[in-house]
Amino acid sequence: MTKKEDGISVNLVSRQKLDEFSSAEKLEFILKEVQKGKVLVLEHGLTPMEQTELIAHTMKEIKQDTFIGIEMEGYSEDKPSIIQKILGVIKKPRMTVIGPADLLKTVRKDSNMIQTRIIPGKGS
Amino acid sequence: MGLFRKTSFAFILHRIFGKKHAKIGIYGPPNVGKTTLANRILRDWTGDIMGSVSEIPHETRIAKWKKDVKVENGNSSLYMDIVDTPGIATKVDYKEFMNTFGLSKDESKRRAKEATEGVIESIRWLEDVDGVLLVMDATQDPFTQVNVTILGNLEARKLPVLIAANKIDMEDSSPATLKSAFPQHPVIPISALTGYNSENLYTKMVDHFGKKRRKKRR
Numbered sequence: 178m179t180k181k182e183d184g185i186s187v188n189l190v191s192r193q194k195l196d197e198f199s200s201a202e203k204l205e206f207i208l209k210e211v212q213k214g215k216v217l218v219l220e221h222g223l224t225p226m227e228q229t230e231l232i233a234h235t236m237k238e239i240k241q242d243t244f245i246g247i248e249m250e251g252y253s254e255d256k257p258s259i260i261q262k263i264l265g266v267i268k269k270p271r272m273t274v275i276g277p278a279d280l281l282k283t284v285r286k287d288s289n290m291i292q293t294r295i296i297p298g299k300g301s
Numbered sequence: 302m303g304l305f306r307k308t309s310f311a312f313i314l315h316r317i318f319g320k321k322h323a324k325i326g327i328y329g330p331p332n333v334g335k336t337t338l339a340n341r342i343l344r345d346w347t348g349d350i351m352g353s354v355s356e357i358p359h360e361t362r363i364a365k366w367k368k369d370v371k372v373e374n375g376n377s378s379l380y381m382d383i384v385d386t387p388g389i390a391t392k393v394d395y396k397e398f399m400n401t402f403g404l405s406k407d408e409s410k411r412r413a414k415e416a417t418e419g420v421i422e423s424i425r426w427l428e429d430v431d432g433v434l435l436v437m438d439a440t441q442d443p444f445t446q447v448n449v450t451i452l453g454n455l456e457a458r459k460l461p462v463l464i465a466a467n468k469i470d471m472e473d474s475s476p477a478t479l480k481s482a483f484p485q486h487p488v489i490p491i492s493a494l495t496g497y498n499s500e501n502l503y504t505k506m507v508d509h510f511g512k513k514r515r516k517k518r519r
Contacts, residue, residue: 225453232391232450233424236417239393241410246392249446253453278392286444 185216185280185295192221204231211277212244216295222251222273231275248281250274250291322369323510324382326426329436330447331358331388331416334467338436338493339365339385345499346370351385357402359416361387364426374507381510386426387419389447427454432461432510439466439474439490443482452483463509464488465502470495 188210195203204227210217223231228249235247251273274281274293285292327335339351352365366384395413398404404412427433433455437443455462464483466476469490476490489505491498 225450225457228446228450229424229427229454232389233421235391236393236420239413239417241395241413245394246390249391251446253449278394283446 185214185297187216187218187295189218190220195219195221200227200230203227204234207231207275208234208238208247211247211275212238214277214280216274216276216281219251219273219275222253222270224270225253244277246278248276248278248283248293250283250286250293252288252291320379320431320511320513322380322382323431324384324429325432325434325506325510326384326386326430327434327436328386328423328451329388330438330445331390332356333388333436333438333441334493335388335436336361336385338434338465338467338491339367339383341493341496341499342372342383342503343367343370345496345503346372351383357398357404357412359388359390359393359412359419361385362412362415362419363387364419364422372503372507374504377507377511379507379511381506384426384430386423387416389420389423389451390416391447393417393420427458427460430460432463434463434465434506435486436465436467436493437479439468439476439479440471443479452486461509461512462486463502463505465493466490467493470497 198206203223207217207219208231231247231249238244239246252271254270274291276293276295280295280297282294282296283291284294327339329335336352336354340354343349343351347367347370349367351367352361354360364384364386366382368382370381370383372379372381393413393416395406395409398409398412399406435448435451435455437448452462464479464486466474466479466488468474469476470492476488480488487505487509489498489502491502493499
């Protein structure tokens, strides 16, 4: 992971960009960016299945002195109403923040706010 | 008239509609007491144990299982293959083993490497279990991303899940917080260490995992 002297990138990734990816492409993109030391805020988060896959991929990529894993927090999708279920409306997961575990630390999370800190070298 | 007693009726229903055998995975983050619980279950029903426990995270780094553990609940019973899985985490830092637990650098690196492989193995096992006993530490904030991710995954697979709110022997435990955090799932407060409320857990396990359900596979 490289940390540039001019600061740490925090990138908001739009849902349009995320929708262009297949599930596998999305995970590859996220992991590559996070390994570069970037913090990503996804406008549409990952499904629980994708999150689990991301954890498995992360474990394969861990390099003990340079990349120790990820910190990830987000909100799951809203439960669809009965009418939305009948109409086949699929609710997508909401916002998710993902970053390198040695950089990003979750301070607090409740139903309204995810509070994080970026502390180079002293993350989670 | 014994045939018409409630217990006998439940017994007949279970014989007709219930499952006889289920593969149950014990899941959760590191250090919540998964192996302690597995040992408790095995000790109570087979006299055996599953594996060693430690205060150092990632003590279980390879999944272990015990086949055909018969757990009884009154007139009904269920044979279970109990799978004790390595803790699931989003990060593994070997320096934590050195700085917090005093392990040598080589030992820490080896443990960290095995821990990452263990997480992958745990995730693979999700494909192969019929139900999950999700262990959470009742002294900790339940809204961790690992807890939420595992639960979301189980819900997507339509796997039956029981949440074991462990460590209620500790003063600062709050099983009520866990219950309110995940109201859609049964939460059973237990102490795997002392065995407190384990009878209630076994009753729920036979009842919950013994039901026939359709599993959703990916």
